[in-house]
Amino acid sequence: MVSTIQVLPKEVVHLITAGEVIDSLAAVVRELVENSLDAGATRIVVSLWPEQWRVRVADNGCGMNLEDLQQAASAHSTSKIRSCADLWKITSLGFRGEALHSLTTLAELEILSRPSARISVPLTGGTEGEVGWRVVYGHGGQILEQQVAAIAPGTVVTVSNLFGSCIARRQGLPTVAQQMKAVQATIYQIALCHPQVAWQVWQNDREWFTISPAPTMGKLIPQLLQQVRPGDLQELQLELPNSQQNSLNIVVGLPDRCHRHRPDWLRVAVNGRMVKAPELEQTILGAFHRTLPRDRYPVCCLHLLICPDQINWNRNPAKTEIYLNDLSYWQQQVSQAIEQTLRINSDTIQEAVHTSRVGKLIKVAEETGAYNTNPSTPPNPATSHTLKAVGQVNNTYIVAEHPGGLWLVEQHIAHERILYEQLCDRWQIVPVEPPIILYQLSSVQVSQLQRIGLDIEPFGEQLWAIRSVPAMLQQRDDCADAILELSRGGDLQTAQVAVACRSAIRNGTPLSLPEMQQILDDWQRTRNPRTCPHGRPIFLSLEESSLARFFRRHWVIGKSHGI
Ligand SMILES: [Zn+2]
Structure with a gap:
C-alpha cells in the first residue's frame, strides 16, 4: 500500500503561521517594531496609511548589510529559530525572518537598510558596511528588485497592500478607527517594556502621537x-x-x-x-x-x-x-x-519634599508624593516620630508635622486602617458571659453569624443567644448593635471592616496630643496606610515647598516679614 500521508510543504506551514500571527495592522506594527528593538533601535518612527493598508517602520537600529537583506525574508532565515526558548531570550524579542517571510505572503514588502558603523564586520572588500540598499521582495521572499539607496544607518520596512491577495481577510476586520486604537495600544504596550525608546507615530502623513524616552x-x-x-x-x-x-x-x-x-x-x-x-x-x-x-x-x-x-x-x-x-x-x-x-516610611516623607508644582492648594497637595526610583534600601524601621502630632482641627483631623511640611490625617479612617489590619492579623472570637440576646433574626442572619465564627443558638421563641463575639467588640456598649450589623451579610473581611469601623475613634472626638501621636505612629506602621479599607484617602499632604510657593515666600526674603 502506498501511504497517502504527506508532510505539509514548509511554505504552507508558514502561510498558516502567517495567518495566525499577522491578522491586523496592529500585528504588522508589532512584528516590525519588535524587529527594530531586536536591532537595538532607540528611535522608531511608525507611519500608517490605513486606507491603503500600508505600514512603514523606520528605526536607527544596527541595520543589515546586503547579504542579510537578501536573506531577510526567505523561508530559509526562519532556521534561526532553534527552540522556543530562543523566542524568550532576554535580549531578543523575535527573529527577523519569521515575520518578514510571512508578510511576503500577505502583502508587498520593501526594506531599505544600512548597517551602522558600530557593528559592521570586517568587510571582504570595499566599503559595503557603509552603503544602504533597497530590496523589494516577492511572494515567498524572493528578490524582485535590489539597488543602492541613500539612507541613514538603520532600517526602513514598508508593508503595502496588506491582505491585498485575500480581500476576505480585510472584510473580517474592524473599522479603521478601531484598528488604529489597536495600533496605539500595541505601541503603548511595547513602549512600556522599552521606555528608553523615542517614538514618533504618523497617520496619513500627519503626526499622530509621540512618546519621549524615559529612564524607567x-x-x-x-x-x-x-x-x-x-x-x-x-x-x-x-x-x-x-x-x-x-x-x-x-x-x-x-x-x-x-x-x-x-x-x-x-x-x-x-x-x-x-x-x-x-x-x-x-x-x-x-x-x-x-x-x-x-x-x-x-x-x-x-x-x-x-x-x-x-x-x-x-x-x-x-x-x-x-x-x-x-x-x-x-x-x-x-x-x-x-x-x-x-508603605509610608521616612523615604516617602523625604521624597515628598521634592515633588510639587504651583497650582491650587488642593491640586498641589494631590500632586506631591513619593517617586522613589531606587528604594532598594529597606524601609527605615525608625519611622516613629517622623510625623509629629501638633494639633487637631474640628476634632476630626490630626495635624502632623514632618521635616518636609505637614499632613492632615483623618482620625477615624486612620484608626480604622490600624484596627482593620490588626483584625486581619489576629481575628479572635472570645466568649461572652452573660450571652447577648438578639431577637427576630432570619435564618440567613443566623448562618451569616455562624459563618464568621460566632457561637449562636436558639434561646426561645424568636430569640437567639450569642455566646462568643469578636474580641474587639467585647467591651463595647453597642456590642449587640454591632453583632446585628455583622449578621446583615458579607464575608469575613466585610465583617472585619465593619468591626474596625465601629471600633475606630469617631470623628468629632477630641484627642490629646499623646493620643494623636499614638494613632500617627500606629498608622505609619500599617501595610496600606494610604487608604482606608473602603478605599478612601487617609491623608492630605501639604509640602513645605508648595506652602512656600503659595505664600510667595521668595517675595519677602530679606525684607520685613522676619524670615
Ligand atoms: Zn469607618
Whole structure:
C-alpha cells in the first residue's frame, strides 16, 4: 500500500503561521517594531496609511548589510529559530525572518537598510558596511528588485497592500478607527517594556502621537495615561539575589491617587514583552485588597526579567501566555514589592519634599508624593516620630508635622486602617458571659453569624443567644448593635471592616496630643496606610515647598516679614 500521508510543504506551514500571527495592522506594527528593538533601535518612527493598508517602520537600529537583506525574508532565515526558548531570550524579542517571510505572503514588502558603523564586520572588500540598499521582495521572499539607496544607518520596512491577495481577510476586520486604537495600544504596550525608546507615530502623513524616552517605565507612564501625574506613582527596581539575570521592575499607582474602573492598567511583561499571566495578575490584585474603592482596579505595571530556563515552555508555547517554573517565588516577590511601595516610611516623607508644582492648594497637595526610583534600601524601621502630632482641627483631623511640611490625617479612617489590619492579623472570637440576646433574626442572619465564627443558638421563641463575639467588640456598649450589623451579610473581611469601623475613634472626638501621636505612629506602621479599607484617602499632604510657593515666600526674603 502506498501511504497517502504527506508532510505539509514548509511554505504552507508558514502561510498558516502567517495567518495566525499577522491578522491586523496592529500585528504588522508589532512584528516590525519588535524587529527594530531586536536591532537595538532607540528611535522608531511608525507611519500608517490605513486606507491603503500600508505600514512603514523606520528605526536607527544596527541595520543589515546586503547579504542579510537578501536573506531577510526567505523561508530559509526562519532556521534561526532553534527552540522556543530562543523566542524568550532576554535580549531578543523575535527573529527577523519569521515575520518578514510571512508578510511576503500577505502583502508587498520593501526594506531599505544600512548597517551602522558600530557593528559592521570586517568587510571582504570595499566599503559595503557603509552603503544602504533597497530590496523589494516577492511572494515567498524572493528578490524582485535590489539597488543602492541613500539612507541613514538603520532600517526602513514598508508593508503595502496588506491582505491585498485575500480581500476576505480585510472584510473580517474592524473599522479603521478601531484598528488604529489597536495600533496605539500595541505601541503603548511595547513602549512600556522599552521606555528608553523615542517614538514618533504618523497617520496619513500627519503626526499622530509621540512618546519621549524615559529612564524607567514609571517615568514613561504619565505620557501614556493622561490623568496620572508622576507623584501618583511609586516605582521599585529590584535585582533579585541568587541569580545573575533576574530582576523585577514594578510601578504602582498609589491607591489614594489613582485607580481604574477596568483592569486595563494591570500589566505584566516578561523579558521585554507584555504577557498574559493570570496568576501574577491575581497576586497583584490581592496585594491591593481593601485599599481601593469598590469595583475599582489598581494601576500596576510589572516587568520581570527572567532567565529563559525558568519559564515553562511545555504548558503553553504561545507568544502571549506564560507560565513560570517557580510561580510561588515570583508571587512572593511581587507581593513584597507592592507592599514596599505602598508603605509610608521616612523615604516617602523625604521624597515628598521634592515633588510639587504651583497650582491650587488642593491640586498641589494631590500632586506631591513619593517617586522613589531606587528604594532598594529597606524601609527605615525608625519611622516613629517622623510625623509629629501638633494639633487637631474640628476634632476630626490630626495635624502632623514632618521635616518636609505637614499632613492632615483623618482620625477615624486612620484608626480604622490600624484596627482593620490588626483584625486581619489576629481575628479572635472570645466568649461572652452573660450571652447577648438578639431577637427576630432570619435564618440567613443566623448562618451569616455562624459563618464568621460566632457561637449562636436558639434561646426561645424568636430569640437567639450569642455566646462568643469578636474580641474587639467585647467591651463595647453597642456590642449587640454591632453583632446585628455583622449578621446583615458579607464575608469575613466585610465583617472585619465593619468591626474596625465601629471600633475606630469617631470623628468629632477630641484627642490629646499623646493620643494623636499614638494613632500617627500606629498608622505609619500599617501595610496600606494610604487608604482606608473602603478605599478612601487617609491623608492630605501639604509640602513645605508648595506652602512656600503659595505664600510667595521668595517675595519677602530679606525684607520685613522676619524670615
Ligand atoms: Zn469607618
